[in-house]
Amino acid sequence: MLLYCFPHAGGAESLYRAWAEELAPDAEVRVLGRGSRPSTVAPAAPVTALASALADRLRAENGPFAFLGHSLGALIAFETARELRSKGAPGPHTLIASGHVAPHLPSPGPELADLPTVKFWEEVRLLGGTPPELMESEALREVAEPGLRAEFRAAEGYRYSPGLPLDCPVLALAGTEDDRAPAELMAPWRMHTTGDFELQLVPGGHFFIAENTACVLDSVRSRLTAAVR
Template identity: 35%
Template sequence: MTASEVDPGLWIRSFHPAPAPGSTRLVCLPHAGGSASFYFPVSRALAADLDVVAIQYPGRQDRRHEECVDSVEELARRVVDVLDPRPDQPVALFGHSLGATLGYEMARLMEQRGVVPRHLFASGRRAPSRHRHETVHQRDDEGILAELKALSGTDARVLGDEEVLRMSLPAIRSDYRAAETYVHRPGPPLSCPITAFTGEDDPKVTLDEARAWSEHTTAAFAMHTYPGGHFFLSDHAPALLRVISQELAPVAGGTR
């Protein structure tokens, strides 16, 4: 095990001071090719009530010299090890796309270790049991860039910067490999509630595939659908944040 695997400062990014001790920790998990900074606005909006942190995966930005992790289950293990979640601090998980699948595997691992997450928010991703055969990670660089442009998830200014692309493409390819080679292992459903967020026109997720998240929990399930494609959350962030705040309010408000 390398030092970077166990250094919380490399993995866990906190953009705003945490509220009172005991507040729910909301762990935000980026999409394929994404970074922790994607969740800065979420932290800013919810920091008064929640301890919002974002995870920085290896292989990008200030971690670009580290080896990428191209297995969802391995990445889940490393993140949970670094977070070291404990029963005395409620933890909720929010992930978009790849991050949603990662959040699910983290929740499974946490429950195996005796810590049930407060909530799992799964955005822009089909249920783990709904498999698609996808091979974006096997494309050449131009093919991957075409996929990113089609999903409208990356700023055009970044796509046009060759230097940034050279640094980013290995991480993007690795993340796509992790997402596309993931195979759900049968097992008991989660004990925590799941809320699914999805875009009406998301080419990566049908409404039925999003609704199938309900099969992965014995607790409450809800689904919220918004106009837009894969990155619908960029246009509907206030609505999503309201849902998150409402779901976590009992803990964030003092019933801890």
């Protein structure tokens, strides 16, 4: 099965590509990050615009596939699944939503997109998940800042549009110490599918996906195996 991974804002695609060997032969990992963003979609485009463009790319997919998204990536994965349905194309066999509250709920925590530079990077550091080499280099931060701000602006500007729930199973992964996406705000993901739903807690903060990778991969592998069955 193909596993399409949707990274978080500022997320290093290498984190997800490193899963390929761990998940083989159960899944072939493909990352839909900044490097694969359709050229017709601007960096600051709304989540729904990016999802629509990604759905156009994926609608010809023949084999079974699953989606996994973390933080902003969870929203993009969810909206891409909705867009595939609206275009009359097959959707994912399962959706794994990690580290983001249910789509219809507001996200807790401060908004980062329009903060002054110093404060912006302070908050990014506290949030975690950004490559150390970026955080330690002023020159790299200066280059990365516009694109990273655009991704936060897309996430913070997202507004859920009511519609029919998905019909695929949904697995929600929540960090036990994640105040950005606590378990009680991830449980309502169950409202967005008529299929099976499961909420799993993973030890760690907002970026438990990197802090506790082995636990995350065990959950992903189990879910993909169930989807194939």
